[in-house]
Structures are given as C-alpha cells and as structure tokens.
Amino acid sequence: MSLAELESLAYKLCNLSQLRQLHARLLINLSLHRHTQCQWVSLLISQCTRLRAPPSYTRIIFHSTPRPNIHVFTSMFKYYSNSNFNLGGVDQVASLYRQMQQRSDLTIGTFVYPVLIKSAASAGIQFHAHVLKLGLASDHYVRNAIMAFYAKYGPVEHARYLFAEMHDSTLADWNNMIFGYWKWGNKDDACKLFDMMPERNVVTWTSMVTGYARTKDLKNARRYFDQIPQKNVVSWNAMLSAYAQNGCPEDALRLFDDMMNSGDQPNETTWAIVISSCSSCGDCSLADSLVQKLNQKQIHLSYFSKTALLDMYAKRGSLQTARQIFDELGAYRNTITWNAMISAYTRVGDLASARELFDRMPQKDVVSWNSMVSGYAQNGQSALALDLFKDMINAADGLKPDEVTMVSVISACGHLGALDIGNWVISIVRKHHIRLSVSGYNSLIFLYSKCGSMEDAKMTFQEMKTRDVVSYNTLIAGFAAHGHGMEAVKLLLKMKGEFIEPDRVTYIGILSACSHAGLLEEGWKVFESIKAPDVDHYACVVDLLGRAGKLDEAKEIIDSMLKEPHAGVYGSLLNASRIHKRIDLGEFAASKLFELEPHNSGNYILLSNIYSSAGRWDDVVRVRESMRRIGVKKATGWSWVEYKGKMHKFIVGDRSHEQSEDIYRLLAELGRKMRNAGYMADKTCVLRDVEEEEKEEMVGTHSEKLAVCFALLVTDAEAVIRVVKNLRVCWDCHTAIKMISKLEGRKIILRDNNRFHCFSDGVCSCGDYW
Template structure:
C-alpha cells in the first residue's frame, strides 16, 4: 500500500490532465498547475504520478527533470521511510535511462534497488531486465533473468527479444522452447528474429503459420520481414491473404509496410489496387502512410498523382517533403524538385542529400557542387556519408581535382567515417580527376579493407590512364589475396591492355575467362582494332556465341576510323544504325571517315540522314577548373569574360606551333570549304580554348587539366603534343574515352585512342 502522501488515484482535476492521449505539453500543463495552485499542498504529492506518466512518452530527459524537481520539493519520505516512494519511482527512471542509453545511470539505479532491498519486487526486476535488454547488455540481462524467482510472460518476452535483436537465434530458441506460457508477443519476437536473419521460410513455417492467435503486430512483422529483405511479391501476397482471411484488420503500420513494398515493385496497377483498398478499409491514413503513398506513386512514375496527394496532406513532415523531392529528382524533373526544396520549411540533411543526389544523377554536377557548398557554408548543415558519395561522384565527373581535395578535407573536418562504398567512390573520383597517385594512396594507405569493387575501381583508373602494366600487376595481386575477379574486373584489365597496346597479354587474359560476356568481346574487338587487325576483329564478331551489341560494333567502327578502312567501316556503321538509330556519334564517325577521304557527297548523304531523323551532333565542350570554379568552352566560344585575352594567347601559341612545323589536320572538318576556313574551324576547338585559358589563369609550371565530353580530334591531339613542348608544362586531357598526358611533345596514349 502506498504511503499517505502517494494516493492511489490523483485528484479529479489532475486526473483529467493525465488521461490519454498523453502528450508532453499536457504533462507540462499539469506540472504548471501543481506549481501555481498547490506548491505546498499535499496534492503536490501527485508529482510522482506525473513522473510515472512521463515515462510513457519518448521524453526521458523530462522524466529526470521531474525527478530532480521532486527532490527539490522534499517530497521524498523521511530517511526512516525510504522504501515508501522508490517502488513507484524506480520503474519510470529505469525506463528513461534505457531510452537515453545511459548504462552507467541504469547500473546506479540497479545498485540503489539492491541497496534498498527492492530488487525482489517483480516490477523492479522487470524494469531492470528491460533496461539491460534494451541496452543489449545481454550478460547482465540474463543474470537478472536467471535470478528472478517468478517470471511473467513479459519477462520471457523481454529476454527473447534481446537475443532476437542481436540475431542470437540459438539462445532465443532455447528460451522460447522453455517458456511455460507463450503469448502472441513471444511468437512474434521469434518470428521477427528469424526474419531479420533472412530465414524467412523458417519464420513463416515455424512461427507465423503455427501461431495460435495472430495479432496485427504478428502480420506486420511477417510483412516487414518480406519487404525489408526484398521479397516484394511475397509481401503483397501475404497482405492479400490478410485481407481475405479477415482475422485482424490492418492498421496504419500494415498499410505503410505494404505501400512501401509496392513502391519497390513499381507496378502502377498494383499501386491503384493498394490505394483503393486503403480507401475502403476504414483505416484513416496517417502522415507516414500518406508519405509512403507519395513515394509509391513517384516510383511508379505517377508524379501528378503523387503531387496531388502531397498537396492534399494537411500535415507534412520532413519525410513527406523528401519523398516528393526525391520523386521529382529520380524522374529528371529537377525544376519542380528545386522549387519544393526552396519552399521546404525545415530542411534536414536528407533533404539536402535528395537535391544534391538529384543534380549529380542527372548530370548537373556543377549544380550539385554549388548546392553542397551552400549546405556546409551558408546553411551550416553537417553532411553525412550519403552527401559525400553524391559530391564525390560529381567531382569525379567534372574532373575537378581542387574541388576533390576540398571535399576530402571536408570529410576529415566533419569527422565522417567512410564506409567501404565511400572509399571506393574516392578511388573513382581521383582516377577521373587525373590523379592516380591520390587514388593509389586511398587504396593502399587509407582503406581499412578492400573488396572486389575496390580493386575494380583502381584497375579502371589505370585503364583510363593507359597504365596497362599496373592494371595487370594489380589483377595478379588481387588473385594472390584470394579476391575473386568478376565480370567488371576483366573488362577493366582488357581495356587497360587495349589502351596500352598490350595485345598478347590481353589475348591471354581473354582466353582465361570461362564464359566471356558480350562486353568482354567488345574489349577484344577494341584491342585488335587499335593495332590494325580489323579482319581478325571482324572474324571474332562473327564467331561470337552471343549477339553483338552496339559497343562491339562501335569499337570496330572507331578502329576503322583510325586506320581509314572505309570498306569495313560502312558495313559496321550499317549495323550500328540498325541497333542505335538515334545515336549521333555513329553518324559523326562515319562522316569523319568520308571527310578524311574527301568524299563530300557521302558526307552530305550522312548529314541528310541525320536531318531526316532529327538527329543533331552532340556539341563538344571542354572545361578547366580554376579556384574552385568550372570554366567551360565550346568551339569558337564568344561567351567567356576573358575572351580577348584567350584568343590572343591562342593565336600567339598557334603561330609558334607553325614555326616549329605544325600543320593543321583538317580531315575532321565535315564541310567542303576553303583550306583557310578549315584551319580556322579546327583552330578554335574547345580544348584549345581551354588550354589557352589555363595558360592565362594558372601559375607557370602548374599542369593544365582539361576535361572534354567527346573524343579528342586528330588535329587537337597533334597540336597539344607540340604545345606541351612549347610551353614547357604538362597538359592532361580527359576525353570520353581515356586520359592523355601530354609532356615534352609526347602523349601517354602513344597515339592509341
């Protein structure tokens, strides 16, 4: 029986305030009521009741503040009667210590219970058991459990759930088998444990199907198990079964789980069936269910319906906004995504991530970087690894080394611990930025562990830079360390052999592949074609056990361009026009071949084909990074603020090249015009303008790094080789195929490109 000043029921006025639904604001109002109207009245003894009520809410800090207030009002009993109050105080305090994840405080409360002789009380024992179970201190929890003389079903369930959370199925099963009385909670705990371990068949057959009384929580656990492990069809079928059986009505959690599963399915008809059921089942969707429905519509491509539902929501949380923003971004509607992002009242790191990833995934890498700068410098929102992976990807595509180094510093200053995926992204970034030295440093010095993706990333970097020997050496190291190469590994090494002209090594590697894929054949065609073995490449295509795709024929067509074999080139181009009728690159390659042979009628014929099909040549552009900004150029550019100085420097440089024997290669000009006009057309290609800007902006001796979206033409390749000797500095050019390091009049590609 409680002491006199802790009554069994609160006064009527306070009882009304403590009635459900409880909220933090109602508790604070009760607290204020006590302070204002009865600070010294015996009814203030209801503060312990208030403390107990606060433990029902997810606000453990407030519970401890009430406890401090209780002590300050001297409401604890005299020292001679310590047992009269603590049986009522310890359970809510232990629960709050668990929610705050304060094991030391929890252990102190445990010690207090022992010192006061209260440990034998069932409610105290259960609270201490729950504390250690929730903190996953399984040794302590099991000791408390074993010392209990009388165990209730909640005690058994608490211990089973703790084992389930750490996926200790053996001990969980032993306890379950020993239970004198199993409840629906016990069955559900075991079901969840097996489902989380991926043993869905056992979860279904051994527990879900054999449960004597399934609750909605049981159904939700099984549905969640299927959905979280990617068994979307099974989750939807189980939900249909639930609807037909009518054992228990679905609740909001059920609907949120099923709608989320349907999102992964991406089936618009299924989505409509789910929405129709939600309308009929009588469950009023809460914010989380509606958010899941918005996400489902977005993933099914129904953006209008998603936006209609989003706009109709009276209460939107950050998840709702993020779902709609991500939906727009995934579907390429970045204007609408940004419009919502700018209107969002409280942006979380997930909101920034959604928008940054949207830009990065849709090729707007500069905007991704700019938004990231706004995030960390103006909004002062701390990034996480998800942010950094998108930003790292953007830096890699831009080839912006200075930005890449700044991003790396930001990772350090923000104390972001990269996962294996994050480190792999870093290797890709530095490889694409032209710094294999930094890529190797990340791989060999910084990564705590490496997987096949790590090796593939570095091998691909070596391939792009033409370092065939290094790629082969890393491939052998990979095998020695017991890491099984996959299809991507072989593509990387074969590409490296091709770019380095290592024909024999590439052929040997290809022979070692058990069942080469069509992509491996494409690499071999490229390898043979680059060294002029066009007939061998053509024969290989004919003998392929699988149908050749556009990549195979594209490799051969480029080889025909390099070796000026129009006869084979025309046949290959015809196949490409059939496979990729809308790809402008194939038409341009064939046009270049005709132009080099001065077959202007054929050039015009190809151009007419392009016009008839509405195909436009992709505009070439090149860019240079300077002081954290990207300076972009197109052929004959007239938009840059330093235009006059750029053209002046370029003209002086081209004059010096001519004095040293440079003769423009005008074979890539696709028009039959005067020779002087041809020279002017090739003389202002975008990479030449970018190099001229680099000479103006960068300090003497600093390497110039140029990125280009298309393949470098023959004239620019020859001119830049001579430029590197004239200006006495390295010029690194990344085109859409590989890196070219120009130094002292030579190129690292050895004219294999």
C-alpha cells in the same frame, strides 16, 4: 459529459478529424474545473499518441490547458517517446522538461520518471544522475526504466551493471537485455543470455529473430522464428521485415501468404512491410493485386502505410497517383512523406519539382538533404549537388551529413574530376567521424580513379576489409581508363579468388581495359569466357578487335550476333575505321548509326574525319550538308580545370574568364611556335567557304586548348595538370596538346569522358590511338 463517457468516446476515435471534433467540444466547455480539464486533455493527448497525430496538432491540444498538471506532462512525454517524429523531438522534450521543472507547483511523482527516461533518450538529458540525486533509483519501475534506457540507447555496459545488481529481475528485464545486446552488436552475450533464461516468451524469441536479421543471418532468424511456440503479429512482422530489409522481398511476400493462412491478422506495420516489399520487387501485377486485396477487405491504411504506398506508385512510375496520395495526406504528412515524394521526383529526373518540395517542406532531416543532393548527383548535376551540400553544412539547423551524404558528394566530385574539392569533402568525413561502409570506400575509389590518382585508388581498395563487386568494378574501370590493362586483368583473377562473382559491368571494364591497352589476346580470352555476353560486351570486343586493326574480324563478329546490335557496336566499328582509315567499313557503320541515332552529331563528325584524313573534301562537305539538312547541331563543348577548389570553365568564343586575355595570348604564341615547328595547325582551314563557328562545329570545339593554356599559366610549379572535359578529345586537340607538351616540356594529363591521355615530350603514352 462525464470522464467515463469521454473515455469510452475517445477510445472509439479512429482518425484525426474525429479527435478534432472532440477537442472542439472540450474547448466549448469553459466552465470545467481545471483538474477535470487536465484529465480530459491528457486523455486526448494519449489519443494523439495512439492515432499518431502530427506534433503540431498534439501541441495545440497541450496548449489548450493554461496550467497543465503532471498528468498532462506525462502524457505529452509518452507521446514524444512513442512517436517517430525524431525531428525536433530532441528540443521539444528538453523544453518540455524545463517547463515542468520551472513549475514549483508540480509534484513529480516516481511514476513520471519511467516515462521521462524513455522520452529523454532523444533529449540527451542525463536522467540517471538526476534520478540518483533524487534518491529515486531504488524504485523498481524507475530502475527498470533506466536499465531499458541504457539497453536501447547505450552504453549497453551500464545496462549490464544494473541488470547484474538486480535480485528480482523479471522476464521483461531479461528481454530488455537481449534486445540491448543485439542492438549494440553483442551477438555472443545475447545468445548466452537467451540460453540461460529461466523462461522465455514470444517477445524473447522475436528479439532473437530481429537480432539475427540485423546481422543479415536470415537462416538463423528463420530458425528461431519457426521455433516460436505462439506467434503473434509482431513476430510475423519481425520475420517479414528481416526478409524485406535484406534484399529478399520475394521471401517476405511468400511469408505473408503463410501469415494469411495462419489466421493471424495483419496490422498497419504488416501492410507497411508488405507494400514496400512489393515496390522493391518491381512487380506491378503483384502490387495491383495487393491494392485490390486491400480494397476488397475495406482496409483503411494509416498515413504510415500510405507513405509506403506512395513510394510504391512512384517506383513503378505512376507519379500522378503518388502525388495524389501525397496531396490527400494533408495534415498527416510528415518528413518521411515529403522525402518519399522528393525522391519520387528525382528518380524520374524532375529536379525542379523535387527542389520545389524540398524548399517548401516545413522541416528537413538528413534524408531530405541526402535525397536532394543525390538527386542532383544522379541526374548529372554534380555541381548543383556540391552547392547544395555546402548549403547543408552551412545551414542553421545544424544537421550533420552522414555516410549517405558523403557517398553522393564524393562521387559528384569524381564526376567533376574535382580532386581538391574531393579532398575537402574527405576532411569533412574525418571531422564528423563518419564511418564509411563498403559503398563509402567505393565512392572514394571512384573519386581517385576519375581524378587520375590511381595510387590512392589502389590504396583505398587495399585498405578495405570487405569488398563487393562494385569495389572491383570501380577500380577495374579506373585501370581501364588509364590504359593499365594487365592490372585490370589481374583484378579479375583476384576477385575470383575472393569468391566475388564478376557481373556484366566487370566484363565491360576488363574488355575496355584490354582494348585500350592493346591486349588483344587477353581480351579475347576474357570475352570467350563470358557465359552469356550481352550487346555491350559485343561492343567492347568490336572495339578491341577494331583498335588492333582486325576490322574484318570485327565485322564478322557483328554479323554473327544473335541479337540486334545497338549504336555502341557500330560506334566502335566506326571509330576503328577512322583509326585505321577504312572508308568502306566506316561508311557501313555510319549508315547504320544514322538510322539508329540520326541526331547524334558525333557520328557525322567521325565520318567526316575519315573523309578528311583521306583528303576527300567533297565528301566532308557532303556530310556537313546532310547534318545541316537533318538539323543536327554539334553540342557546345566545354572544358574545365579544377584549380584551388574552383572550377574554371571554358567555351570556345567565350571570353568571360578573367584571365582570358593571357589565355588567348598564350594560345596564339603556341600556335606560332607550332607552325614554326612545321605543324599544320588544323585541317579546318581547307574548308575555306565555311564560317569560323561552323568549322568548330565540324571538327570539334577547341575548348581543351583554352583549358590547357589556363592550366599552363596557373600551374607553373607543377609538372602535372588535369583537364577535364565532358566531350571526346578530338584529333586536332590531341595533336595540338602533344605539341604543347613537347614545346613546353610539360607533362599533361587530359581526361575526357572515360579515359586519360598522358602527354609528355610530344607523345601520348597511354591510349595513344590517334
């Protein structure tokens, strides 16, 4: 076979296995002259670039010639500079470059340098200096490549100098500069250059479209797009992705229809954008019709768009189909494919499958780690998220966490109430100079609010230059948990002043802030101002009225609801009935709740507490028996205290903590003191015929007491301790801790799921609704 024959054959290849067959034929031909062999190999490598073969396979081809010549090296550099295999690319290009330098028999002609410079971006090799030293900078192509390099990878100022020195700048150079200015956020210079240009082509216009899309200015992006005289696939794709990446997938799909009518044929890139737009629309029928269209047209998607397809199926919950695509991709899988599959699993909460893939994947990038860390964080596994984060920064591959990592980790700390660990995480943010965006700041507000540092939360909020509705909602929820009702209401006014539209979450925050702070009037006014209140808002307003003692009004609200009330609504009524000892309404709410969620132990406990506070012990026993009959188990409660960066966990009856002996001694001593002070420890003692463990089940576990005792032991220098719990603070513990605060003269801050209880001198100052 001649080179010409091979060439025509190579360009007809359309997938990897055909390439493989061709390569096999080449390998059989051992009698080839080295020069010819190199020609063949470099041809195959350029086909790898075209077909986007995985790096592992391309390297096999590269190594199949014992002494590659300069053309083989050049095609290899081109492969790296055109591929998206960023991972490992840095080292690969650098080692390829070193290999090439060590070969004294190679003459590196100037034609190699533009390619080298392009691929050097990821390798971080200082080519400019090198090229100057070699005296190659006067070469037209070399100089232009360097300029394009600086435009693309910065500093863009260097590109500007080179551009200014040029006397023979071509349209391509102008386009490179425009691209560079946009890329580095220099909108004004980009526009100035655009207006000054002697001539423009479709590339120039397309750069303007993507430039405006980067600044989220879709209006101008579209304005320039509409002015493009002769659109091509790339310009359509640019506008499509402008819509897709700025949260307007519907517009992208509309534009795609226009494109189909225009006669321009979509390509791989188009399919990738369109498929991902379909998946972010969440419109299954749309996705189905797209798949149908692809099948009709007999379009064979590349691995690149198949990843988008995989993600589309995953997002609509068809995990099996997604996995099938993943399995079929086989050798074509890259890091992004793995990442997409991992997040498909974490999205449905299948952390085990996600972790299995994560451990198995050949190469991880920062997105892989982020997917797994956030997977744990979003499925309530904050501690595991933190552990994995520690693995990440200790890992040998030297991956730096980025803002996405930090958002997940900071909010995991928030969920744990772990301020010490949170501060350590913040120190890592500073160490790596990670710039925080709005969501980064939002996670900080969340962390501080959850840990009771409202001053820091407020300060973080004030530091922000731009805030979104989540920033407000997070801070409002923080104030709500602390019983700072007025501050929350003030924030509602402030956000309206900043033209940020409150959403349903905002109103939930405001209403619960009002009810925790007893701001009946303000809360009611807010409720009436909600245009379309949903069931959650009703639950809040029932809570608001209920806590204020207006139970009959609360019941009327429930009766007037257009939609069917959910458990939260009746839960609020039940809780209010317990506070105000309204057995009739409590029984009513409980009966509804037993229908809606028969296995939620909390409802039984609340009802039995209502009976016990009225001394109706027969009814307490009756509720307990019905619990046993239905098989409802009270969830094992645990409390934890963060101390010196470590979480100390306590469960009733579990003495595995190393300071258990001291803790139980202190507990006994406090019990004695409390009895001497005339406080009847707890009412479970009335249930004489009940086993100890069952008493715990009935009235709530007392792990908080253990946690508080531990905290009292270790934090003697501090006035404030934090106890975090994943269950509601029960009445008994609340009373006990009030006593502790008085007897010990300590201020104690106790946090349960969503609010803070601040105890000092025998009273609970915020949210004291017991």
